[in-house]
Amino acid sequence: MGRALTIRQDFTADDLRQLARKSRDAALSRRLLALSVIYDGGSRSQAASMGGVGLQIVRDWVERFNRNGPDGLRTGKAKGRARRLNDEQRKALVAAVEKGPVPYLDGVVRWRLVDLVHWLWQEHRISVSRQTLGRELNAMGYHKLTARPKHHAQDPQAMEDFKKTSPPQWQRSPPGQHEEGGKKSGSKRRLA
Template structure:
């Protein structure tokens, strides 16, 4: 089972580009005749040393050359202009501040 997960699915055979727990659950049921819930498949994968993958897979039909050409012609992003600083006599909330009395400043 671990080797099957490491190899990944074959889109032509399995119909998916990345294994999901529901896909593995169906495959386990077809091959071994054992019905497992998605959560149980997740527990099994964790016990086998696998972690959840959060990155989206690449489409097998994507055109890398077209993507690179688009990157070269796209405008570069620049951060927005910074806001002017507040005057020194103002607090960070924008309200006026009182000067401290000399007796409190010590």
């Protein structure tokens, strides 16, 4: 059986209740109130009943509270999976993207995500998916750029000739045409 766990003595039950009242985090308030039962002389079972949890969780709360005080009872964010690329590998990736591929060595004339995934495997023996690499490159400030599609039989000279022969859609009126003698829009009509 485990040894008895004592709770730190630099707080009182009233201190914990006051912190619970001020807190906007419901889970933190519940944990603080459960530990205040222990400070009042209650048992761990009573604290577990107050918190709506089991005895092991109350023990975990006491350990976290002893280690970090009231901040140790806050709901933490999970660390998640470690990043695939370290700083050195990211620098190498940036250098490769900035330099561009060497067609006779890399076998491509422009980098695609698939090609960069293959390059990472060859250079660093790191297996990443296209989606992961795309997120990594976006985080580094790179975005996918594609060229505007161009038909293989497109004739640039024919496009320029078409632009020159097309008449403009509107023309400026000669000066003096819309002065005194012209009709005014919005003028009153005569009723007979």
